[in-house]
Amino acid sequence: MTDQTPKTNVKARLPRGLADRGPAEIGAIHRMTSAIREVYELYGFEAVETPFIEYTEALGKFLPDLDRPNEGVFSFQDDDEQWLSLRYDLTAPLARFVAENYDKLPKPYRSYRSGFVFRNEKPGPGRFRQFMQFDADTVGSASVAADAEICMMAADTLEKVGIKRGDYVVKVNNRKVLDGVLEAAGLAGDERLGQRLIVLRAIDKLDRLGTDGVRHLLGSGRKDESGDFTKGADLSSAAIDRVLAFTGARGATNAATIVNLRDAIGGSERGAEGVAELAEIAALVEAGGYGDGRIVIDPAVVRGLEYYTGPVYEAELTFETKDEHGRAVRFGSVGGGGRYDGLVARFRGEPVPATGFSIGVSRLLAALTAINSPIAHGASARGPVVVLVLDRAEMARYQGFVAQLRAAGIRAELYLGSAGMNAQMKYADKRKSVCAVIQGSNERDKGEISIRDLVLGAELAASTKDRADYLELRARAQFAAPEADLVQAVQEVLGRHS
Amino acid sequence: MTDQTPKTNVKARLPRGLADRGPAEIGAIHRMTSAIREVYELYGFEAVETPFIEYTEALGKFLPDLDRPNEGVFSFQDDDEQWLSLRYDLTAPLARFVAENYDKLPKPYRSYRSGFVFRNEKPGPGRFRQFMQFDADTVGSASVAADAEICMMAADTLEKVGIKRGDYVVKVNNRKVLDGVLEAAGLAGDERLGQRLIVLRAIDKLDRLGTDGVRHLLGSGRKDESGDFTKGADLSSAAIDRVLAFTGARGATNAATIVNLRDAIGGSERGAEGVAELAEIAALVEAGGYGDGRIVIDPAVVRGLEYYTGPVYEAELTFETKDEHGRAVRFGSVGGGGRYDGLVARFRGEPVPATGFSIGVSRLLAALTAINSPIAHGASARGPVVVLVLDRAEMARYQGFVAQLRAAGIRAELYLGSAGMNAQMKYADKRKSVCAVIQGSNERDKGEISIRDLVLGAELAASTKDRADYLELRARAQFAAPEADLVQAVQEVLGRHS
Numbered sequence: 001m002t003d004q005t006p007k008t009n010v011k012a013r014l015p016r017g018l019a020d021r022g023p024a025e026i027g028a029i030h031r032m033t034s035a036i037r038e039v040y041e042l043y044g045f046e047a048v049e050t051p052f053i054e055y056t057e058a059l060g061k062f063l064p065d066l067d068r069p070n071e072g073v074f075s076f077q078d079d080d081e082q083w084l085s086l087r088y089d090l091t092a093p094l095a096r097f098v099a100e101n102y103d104k105l106p107k108p109y110r111s112y113r114s115g116f117v118f119r120n121e122k123p124g125p126g127r128f129r130q131f132m133q134f135d136a137d138t139v140g141s142a143s144v145a146a147d148a149e150i151c152m153m154a155a156d157t158l159e160k161v162g163i164k165r166g167d168y169v170v171k172v173n174n175r176k177v178l179d180g181v182l183e184a185a186g187l188a189g190d191e192r193l194g195q196r197l198i199v200l201r202a203i204d205k206l207d208r209l210g211t212d213g214v215r216h217l218l219g220s221g222r223k224d225e226s227g228d229f230t231k232g233a234d235l236s237s238a239a240i241d242r243v244l245a246f247t248g249a250r251g252a253t254n255a256a257t258i259v260n261l262r263d264a265i266g267g268s269e270r271g272a273e274g275v276a277e278l279a280e281i282a283a284l285v286e287a288g289g290y291g292d293g294r295i296v297i298d299p300a301v302v303r304g305l306e307y308y309t310g311p312v313y314e315a316e317l318t319f320e321t322k323d324e325h326g327r328a329v330r331f332g333s334v335g336g337g338g339r340y341d342g343l344v345a346r347f348r349g350e351p352v353p354a355t356g357f358s359i360g361v362s363r364l365l366a367a368l369t370a371i372n373s374p375i376a377h378g379a380s381a382r383g384p385v386v387v388l389v390l391d392r393a394e395m396a397r398y399q400g401f402v403a404q405l406r407a408a409g410i411r412a413e414l415y416l417g418s419a420g421m422n423a424q425m426k427y428a429d430k431r432k433s434v435c436a437v438i439q440g441s442n443e444r445d446k447g448e449i450s451i452r453d454l455v456l457g458a459e460l461a462a463s464t465k466d467r468a469d470y471l472e473l474r475a476r477a478q479f480a481a482p483e484a485d486l487v488q489a490v491q492e493v494l495g496r497h498s
Numbered sequence: 499m500t501d502q503t504p505k506t507n508v509k510a511r512l513p514r515g516l517a518d519r520g521p522a523e524i525g526a527i528h529r530m531t532s533a534i535r536e537v538y539e540l541y542g543f544e545a546v547e548t549p550f551i552e553y554t555e556a557l558g559k560f561l562p563d564l565d566r567p568n569e570g571v572f573s574f575q576d577d578d579e580q581w582l583s584l585r586y587d588l589t590a591p592l593a594r595f596v597a598e599n600y601d602k603l604p605k606p607y608r609s610y611r612s613g614f615v616f617r618n619e620k621p622g623p624g625r626f627r628q629f630m631q632f633d634a635d636t637v638g639s640a641s642v643a644a645d646a647e648i649c650m651m652a653a654d655t656l657e658k659v660g661i662k663r664g665d666y667v668v669k670v671n672n673r674k675v676l677d678g679v680l681e682a683a684g685l686a687g688d689e690r691l692g693q694r695l696i697v698l699r700a701i702d703k704l705d706r707l708g709t710d711g712v713r714h715l716l717g718s719g720r721k722d723e724s725g726d727f728t729k730g731a732d733l734s735s736a737a738i739d740r741v742l743a744f745t746g747a748r749g750a751t752n753a754a755t756i757v758n759l760r761d762a763i764g765g766s767e768r769g770a771e772g773v774a775e776l777a778e779i780a781a782l783v784e785a786g787g788y789g790d791g792r793i794v795i796d797p798a799v800v801r802g803l804e805y806y807t808g809p810v811y812e813a814e815l816t817f818e819t820k821d822e823h824g825r826a827v828r829f830g831s832v833g834g835g836g837r838y839d840g841l842v843a844r845f846r847g848e849p850v851p852a853t854g855f856s857i858g859v860s861r862l863l864a865a866l867t868a869i870n871s872p873i874a875h876g877a878s879a880r881g882p883v884v885v886l887v888l889d890r891a892e893m894a895r896y897q898g899f900v901a902q903l904r905a906a907g908i909r910a911e912l913y914l915g916s917a918g919m920n921a922q923m924k925y926a927d928k929r930k931s932v933c934a935v936i937q938g939s940n941e942r943d944k945g946e947i948s949i950r951d952l953v954l955g956a957e958l959a960a961s962t963k964d965r966a967d968y969l970e971l972r973a974r975a976q977f978a979a980p981e982a983d984l985v986q987a988v989q990e991v992l993g994r995h996s
Contacts, residue, residue: 020595053516
């Protein structure tokens with residue numbers, strides 16, 4: 001009855017691909033998501049949140065992983081035998097939410113949400129099975145003005161969190177144009193859907209593999225450095241040339257790019273529709289003042305997800321960073337999205353146009369850390385004041401000290417361990433405390449407390465006694481004060497280092 | 499190729515026991531958790547977060563549901579066949595985190611975290627399968643000063659979020675005292691653990707069932723209104739009397755309660771240890787200034803979880819509210835916790851003392867809503883300014899208007915749907931917009947815009963033309979301005995209603 005400690009020893013370990021987060025990272029994400037939220041609200045987007053668990057069938061299977069159709073998602077059976085899954089993105093649950101609440105919502109419906117999503121994948125460096133996304137979506141607008149707006153909002157968001165103008169670009173393309181190019185290359189029709197998806201994913205790797213690598217993926221296939229072979233799309237070399245002419249069609253200006261694209265689509269009607277939409281987006285972006293290279297039509301952007309039906313966009317950071325081999329590379333994508341007119345329709349059986357953008361929160365935070373953004377680092381974190389416990393019988397008195405400090409709005413802790421004075425001072429250092437409050441029996445008999453300034457104390461320890469101001473410094477680093485002046489004395493020390 | 503809408507119709511529905519949350523609730527929770535965080539940081543607690551998924555064996559089975567040992571938790575197998583579970587509270591994952599990072603952490607280690615937890619239970623009214631908790635824990639301190647501190651912090655937190663002093667009480671008890679009482683009643687020993695747990699859960703229902711109901715649960719069992727029978731602890735009537743004398747031992751003051759408890763424990767050593775700890779807590783609470791009825795020793799509080807090993811505490815709101823039958827009842831518990839010295843020890847094989855407190859976020863928010871706290875309601879939410887689209891060919895020009903407004907920090911939207919003028923005005927109403935910006939071809943030819951004040955407009959619609967100021971009101975409710983003065987004109991209208 002007295003010992004309730006279980007006898008078995010369990011190993012304390014995180015499952016693979018999951019991570020704990022400490023106060024610095026939590027603070028940084030809090031500051032970053034607050035800044036993003038501010039921009040989204042300025043654009044009239046309102047918050048909405050869906051639960052982490054949905055019916056598996058409601059989520060559908062839209063992960064870019066053809067080879068493992070049953071993986072990618074954490075699933076489990078409910079007690080009524082229906083399958084549930086953890087959400088793998090924030091788009092599929094939004095589609096369910098909109099479909100379920102369609103009549104109540106204003107239309108068009110602009111909303112945003114952030115939260116964790118889960119992927120049941122092989123984890124790797126920087127690849128986690130739980131990560132945070134921050135999404136914004138406009139549902140119920142077929143107008144490409146909705147896509148253009150989200151691109152502008154993405155640009156504003158990057159600047160708001162501290163990315164300088166010129167250090168980012170929002171690239172826009174249109175799936176309809178790619179469809180037109182593939183049609184012109186002879187890849188139309190439902191029976192060639194699989195082949196088109198392979199083309200899509202090949203183009204999506206342009207950044208990583210370059211034109212030559214993608215040429216192989218469009219053709220017979222590609223063997224990577226490790227010897228693994230990826231099956232190709234088996235296009236004819238004429239078709240490959242056509243696709244690569246398309247992905248390389250970016251001109252010096254959006255207007256020039258649009259002229260190039262008109263060539264690339266041959267006579268395809270769907271392609272022409274896509275090019276017209278891009279021209280309209282370019283005009284809106286220009287009118288909004290974002291045509292200065294911040295938002296750029298770039299045919300090399302296709303996005304890996306199957307469900308996009310029109311404009312797609314990607315927010316890229318253009319400054320350099322090091323890759324895992326120490327080579328200088330552009331930082332790259334921190335978010336992207338596009339138009340997915342079919343997702344809500346899955347539930348409603350009538351077309352519901354929608355477009356949305358998703359920020360990879362960890363990825364963007366990594367970028368802000370790389371450029372030393374104040375959002376990533378925050379104020380240098382001073383710890384709480386520590387009240388030492390030299391005489392355990394006087395616990396209630398020490399407790400009164402911390403209560404006084406907290407009542408004055410000063411972050412303060414009572415030392416709650418069982419160690420002696422030296423260990424308590426080390427604890428205060430570990431907590432990054434600015435000062436410690438000390439009262440032994442000597443001080444108590446005199447009705448005094450002693451304040452130790454830990455910042456000056458560290459300076460003192462590093463200086464020499466030859467310094468002219470050594471004694472003065474020492475006197476300031478630890479001094480006595482009447483117990484009644486506790487708050488005032490602590491405030492004085494905090495004021496020295498604020 | 500053109501139609502990517504899947505042909506199957508999936509029903510849009512949330513799984514049972516899960517909920518979506520809109521902007522009002524999200525805003526309220528944001529304000530509430532910010533306030534809680536502020537208090538916790540003042541006490542020197544630092545943020546830490548663990549993932550949603552843990553190894554099932556790491557979480558252990560500590561849910562108060564003896565009858566269904568394999569239920570209560572959402573679990574699934576990883577691809578290496580190990581079992582994973584969604585966390586069911588924030589305490590078990592913290593124990594894993596502390597055990598895994600023991601050497602790096604300051605000791606004692608004060609931390610807080612909030613987040614969703616999951617219960618695979620039968621949902622019911624107000625009972626969800628995903629809900630939010632906000633926890634604070636001190637690990638590595640065996641001193642009951644740590645428990646006392648958390649009780650004081652709980653009191654400060656309730657006041658910070660808007661609960662008035664006198665409308666809440668933090669009740670404290672000690673499991674060691676209960677152990678002592680049960681020992682004195684002849685229920686010591688490992689082989690009577692199951693029986694002791696039934697006693698624990700019976701006492702935990704005192705609030706709901708009253709003394710008579712609990713008396714049955716301590717004896718042969720109890721049949722509830724629906725006829726369901728719950729097995730009892732089978733105590734002798736002398737033992738039942740002893741237990742109920744203990745739960746009813748609260749006196750007029752903490753000091754009086756402690757005297758009563760000394761009687762209740764008979765000669766039990768463990769019981770005496772528990773009473774001494776309660777006396778120490780009472781002294782610390784008094785020294786902190788919380789002995790004015792805010793923190794009260796109450797033997798009727800035991801908490802339903804098996805893993806508590808010492809002090810347990812419960813934060814209760816004492817004002818009245820209506821229960822599901824419309825009867826006036828005290829609002830009741832919004833959080834609780836206690837000392838769980840065995841949880842970290844499960845991993846480390848050495849005792850690691852710990853104590854913690856958990857707030858039920860929805861429950862506390864319901865309380866704040868009941869008392870009309872500003873945290874629950876926020877500022878009356880005005881929507882964004884809506885720029886109407888009367889001439890689709892001029893989209894870029896309208897887009898320029900919203901860009902100007904947003905650049906001036908004004909929340910603004912372009913109407914992105916395809917409906918006509920009337921529907922657009924209805925949309926602006928639904929969005930709770932203060933004003934709409936209108937430019938048809940007439941206004942455009944004159945280089946003007948028209949501003950409609952929707953708040954005055956609503957007043958105007960409700961008033962009669964006989965009013966002396968009708969014409970003036972009408973002129974103010976919609977007026978023209980030069981296009982160049984857009985921002986200024988909108989700001990004027992916003993200023994009228996801020």
